[in-house]
Amino acid sequence: MPLVTTGELVTRAAKARSAVAAFNIITLEHVEAVIAGAESTGAPVVLQVSENAVKFRYGRLLPLARAAVAAAERAAVPVALHLDHVQSDDLLRQAHSAGFSSVMYDAARLPYAENLAATRAAADWAHAQGLWIEAELGQVGGKNGEPPLDAHAPGARTDPAQARAFVADSGVDALAVAIGSSHAMTTRTAALDHDLLKRLAATLDVPLVLHGSSGVPDDELTAAVAGGITKVNVGTALNQAMTGAIRAFLAEHPEAVDSRKYLNVGREAMAGAVARIVGVLAGGGGVTA
Secondary structure, eight states: OOOOOHHHHHHHHHHTTOOEEEEEOOSHHHHHHHHHHHHHHTOOEEEEEEHHHHHHTTTOOHHHHHHHHHHHHTOSSOEEEEEEEEOOHHHHTTTGGGTOSEEEEOOTTSOHHHHHHHHHHHHHHHHHTTOEEEEEOOOTTOOTTOOOOOTTSTTOOOOHHHHHHHHHHHOOSEEEOOSSOOTTOSSSOOOOOHHHHHHHHHHOSSOEEEOOGGGSOHHHHHHHHHHTEEEEEEOHHHHHHHHHHHHHHHHHOTTOOOHHHHHHHHHHHHHHHHHHHHHHHHHTTOOOO
């Protein structure tokens, strides 16, 4: 079916008090696995390409983006394409022509005033192109000109009052909030601050996004969706599934040289991980077809 927009999926989820799953893709196997997993559950899904993934692909956005668009257009469920954690203005300006409907502009490493100025400029440009834009804040502790703590470092938390001002002044369409998750976690031990999430949901009138969700236990994810998270980002969990399956296959078949054989088991493992995570979100009301 035709590509849908991230904004459409997130808005629909917000109205239904549910969440859409957004998975970071690196290879064509990631693309195919995410779509297969989503199709097995009948759920819509967002394919995300991060700036780091673009760097891995020799700095070229289009090869992976074109593959994702082609696969999405043949999917049996609604699929959107999102450019994730963009710090480069040059990459930002490639988003629209490459088929993306949305972008997460990441200036959270900067002091608040600089983050706001950069994000406002990015939002103005994105909206002029018809793009939906997400952003995030660093820790509130980055005051008096001090650099903020990474928004997903242990202990980082989004302040509701600052977040409200940031959203109003930047014009962004969604905000990634720091409530206890961290990027690249390989253990599912994150404990979310649900009281803070409740205050953020009551304070902000834009959809809330949870980054670093691979490290969040199932019950915490369902509680987060119930508490107001409407977009759940997942990346590391797919890489864990793929790498684990390939390691096991090669250990059992040390003579294997045909990459299709071990890439196939890796792709199937990722598809299973996608279906499981979407199922967890569905348990919290999170599938919106």
